[in-house]
Amino acid sequence: MKKVFYVWQREVISLFTSPVGYVAVAALTLINSFFFWLIAKSWPFASMQPLFGNMSITLLFFAPAFTMRQLAEEKRSGTMELLFTAPLTDVQVVLGKYLGAFTLFLFSVVASWIYPAFLAIYGSPDFGPIAAGYLGLLLIGGCYLVVGLFVSSLTKNQIVAFIGSLGILLVIFFLEAAIQLPDNWMMSVLAYLSLSSHFMPFTKGLIDLGDVVFYVSFIAFFLFATVRSVESRKWR
Amino acid sequence: MIEVEGISKRYGDLYAIRDLSFSVEKGDVVGFLGPNGAGKTTTMRILTCFFPPAEGKARVAGYDVFDDSLEVRRRIGYLPENPPLYSDMTVRGYLRFAAKIRDVPSRQVTKRVSEVMGRCGLEKMDERLIGHLSKGYRQRVGLAQALVHDPPVLILDEPTRGLDPAQIIEVRELMRSLSQEHTIILSTHILPEVSQVCKSVAILSNGRIVASGTPENLQAGVEAVCHLDLQISGSMSGAAELLSKVSGVLSVRTDPAPEGAVAALTLDYLPEEDPRQEVARALVNAGFGLLEMSTRGVSLEDVYLRLLKSSAGREWAGGEPPIEESLQSGSTGEEAVSGGEELPEADEAVSGPVAREAEVKA
Numbered sequence: 144m145k146k147v148f149y150v151w152q153r154e155v156i157s158l159f160t161s162p163v164g165y166v167a168v169a170a171l172t173l174i175n176s177f178f179f180w181l182i183a184k185s186w187p188f189a190s191m192q193p194l195f196g197n198m199s200i201t202l203l204f205f206a207p208a209f210t211m212r213q214l215a216e217e218k219r220s221g222t223m224e225l226l227f228t229a230p231l232t233d234v235q236v237v238l239g240k241y242l243g244a245f246t247l248f249l250f251s252v253v254a255s256w257i258y259p260a261f262l263a264i265y266g267s268p269d270f271g272p273i274a275a276g277y278l279g280l281l282l283i284g285g286c287y288l289v290v291g292l293f294v295s296s297l298t299k300n301q302i303v304a305f306i307g308s309l310g311i312l313l314v315i316f317f318l319e320a321a322i323q324l325p326d327n328w329m330m331s332v333l334a335y336l337s338l339s340s341h342f343m344p345f346t347k348g349l350i351d352l353g354d355v356v357f358y359v360s361f362i363a364f365f366l367f368a369t370v371r372s373v374e375s376r377k378w379r
Numbered sequence: 380m381i382e383v384e385g386i387s388k389r390y391g392d393l394y395a396i397r398d399l400s401f402s403v404e405k406g407d408v409v410g411f412l413g414p415n416g417a418g419k420t421t422t423m424r425i426l427t428c429f430f431p432p433a434e435g436k437a438r439v440a441g442y443d444v445f446d447d448s449l450e451v452r453r454r455i456g457y458l459p460e461n462p463p464l465y466s467d468m469t470v471r472g473y474l475r476f477a478a479k480i481r482d483v484p485s486r487q488v489t490k491r492v493s494e495v496m497g498r499c500g501l502e503k504m505d506e507r508l509i510g511h512l513s514k515g516y517r518q519r520v521g522l523a524q525a526l527v528h529d530p531p532v533l534i535l536d537e538p539t540r541g542l543d544p545a546q547i548i549e550v551r552e553l554m555r556s557l558s559q560e561h562t563i564i565l566s567t568h569i570l571p572e573v574s575q576v577c578k579s580v581a582i583l584s585n586g587r588i589v590a591s592g593t594p595e596n597l598q599a600g601v602e603a604v605c606h607l608d609l610q611i612s613g614s615m616s617g618a619a620e621l622l623s624k625v626s627g628v629l630s631v632r633t634d635p636a637p638e639g640a641v642a643a644l645t646l647d648y649l650p651e652e653d654p655r656q657e658v659a660r661a662l663v664n665a666g667f668g669l670l671e672m673s674t675r676g677v678s679l680e681d682v683y684l685r686l687l688k689s690s691a692g693r694e695w696a697g698g699e700p701p702i703e704e705s706l707q708s709g710s711t712g713e714e715a716v717s718g719g720e721e722l723p724e725a726d727e728a729v730s731g732p733v734a735r736e737a738e739v740k741a
């Protein structure tokens with residue numbers, strides 16, 4: 144556990160000394176604020192529900208920027224050889240990296256607390272659904288990041304990692320559209336696997352254990368896949 | 380300290396190393412010598428547990444690199460071919476990180492990092508960003524990283540690559556001082572480095588060890604013929620003829636462009652029939668002035684080139700750069716004889732060029 148902490152610590156230092164971290168958090172906050180302003184003008188209720196929907200999509204474009212460096216750059220610069228010849232397990236490295244990206248994401252989430260603060264000043268929002276929405280945002284954000292980390296483990300090139308994870312995320316996010324196709328079991332499976340279909344209930348204040356389990360298993364699955372991917376250097 | 384039995388590693392269809400076996404005693408300094416693509420890096424990655432061998436066994440300090448990988452890693456300091464540096468960290472921050480992931484106890488991290496910065500000449504650089512350092516300092520940080528947990532075994536992949544001559548000498552000095560307390564494996568394609576730093580050498584080619592031993596033994600192995608360099612005054616053609624008749628002399632060559640009346644000659648002879656006294660007597664008796672006489676053994680470079688030539692033809696044809704091209708003579712130049720110089724056959728003795736050149740002189 145201490146080793147995970149050391150890897151995490153280095154990751155956070157690096158994310159905050161490179162401009163990528165600041166720029167991504169700042170740009171994300173800017174775009175969210177723009178949507179908040181649009182929604183506040185047209186939506187008569189003191190509720191975060193539509194903004195959560197927007198945030199889940201803007202985040203989808205930014206999460207790959209948080210993770211694109213993480214393993215790809217280690218491979219390119221050769222620091223991979225430091226990590227994987229030190230007395231660390233592959234699991235410790237992957238977990239430390241994942242938690243590092245998650246920490247940067249948390250900063251952007253905390254920055255978005257200005258919106259409910261505004262709502263509280265100018266209206267009387269119900270904080271139950273807002274808390275549930277934030278839980279949903281953390282979970283779906285965790286899914287984005289783990290996909291990004293996984294794709295970053297497959298390449299040496301940050302740009303490839305960014306585009307690749309964005310593409311995969313867009314597909315997984317919009318799998319829900321499959322439900323509009325003629326009904327059969329495969330379509331329902333695809334729709335179930337969609338990231339977006341599990342998100343809406345949270346924004347309405349409904350925390351369904353099934354949705355939580357879905358997201359947590361999604362994260363666990365891709366963490367496992369990432370560990371296998373970095374392990375594959377051993378068998379190639 | 381290190382035992383390797385029949386390890387192999389393949390990339391696709393190509394064997395990077397094949398059925399490699401060797402062992403390294405505690406306190407040894409072993410040099411892997413070989414052209415690019417010989418398999419040096421691959422072997423080192425197996426020893427450092429970056430990846431396991433596809434076949435065979437490797438043990439470090441009694442622990443298997445696959446079964447007890449974490450125990451092996453604790454005992455090894457590794458400097459990869461490209462120093463594994465995070466350019467966005469400071470030197471001190473980076474070394475602290477390296478110490479912590481290498482199990483240096485928290486209370487000792489600060490002390491160890493300062494010690495190792497002193498040893499590698501980094502005291503004044505401690506708050507610099509690694510990305511702003513010169514190549515020489517980056518290499519020192521790489522070495523410091525490998526030393527920070529005071530490992531019994533050091534594995535250094537081309538530690539002097541890309542450094543300027545002064546830096547190369549510094550790094551060699553550092554390695555020599557480290558060899559007091561550590562077992563070291565280093566790889567290089569620079570020949571003089573091996574004989575300066577290493578107690579023993581393994582020559583790799585195409586994923587196999589083609590020769591190993593101390594630098595002296597390797598040289599002795601092919602030292603069937605010795606050379607004698609002479610400088611004399613007087614007519615060259617007469618001298619060459621005279622000397623070729625001395626018993627024990629296999630052949631005589633004149634070196635091109637001798638200055639003025641001084642002529643330079645090289646004799647080949649078998650070590651068991653040392654003709655030096657006879658040569659001196661014959662020259663003096665015939666009225667020549669003997670200005671200088673010195674013997675020259677076979678250099679490690681001769682051994683290296685011959686072994687590579689004989690192994691390259693046999694095994695995988697193609698896929699390898701020509702040996703001469705990838706062989707870089709040491710920048711300090713000690714010991715380096717002109718590359719590719721072949722020992723002449725005995726039948727070349729006193730051949731055409733000698734006579735012709737001598738006529739021009741006369």
Ligand SMILES: Nc1ncnc2c1ncn2[C@@H]1O[C@H](COP(=O)(O)OP(=O)(O)O)[C@@H](O)[C@H]1O
Pocket residue numbers: 390393394395396413414415416417418419420421422
């Ligand atoms: N990642 C890799 N993928 C494919 N082939 C590789 C890889 N790494 C090394 N090789 C091949 O393995 C052989 C040995 O390489 P290496 O161990 O790096 O040699 P050296 O360090 O002696 O220059 C070379 O032929 C090289 O092309």
Ligand SMILES: [Mg+2]
Pocket residue numbers: 416419420421460536
């Ligand atoms: Mg190499």
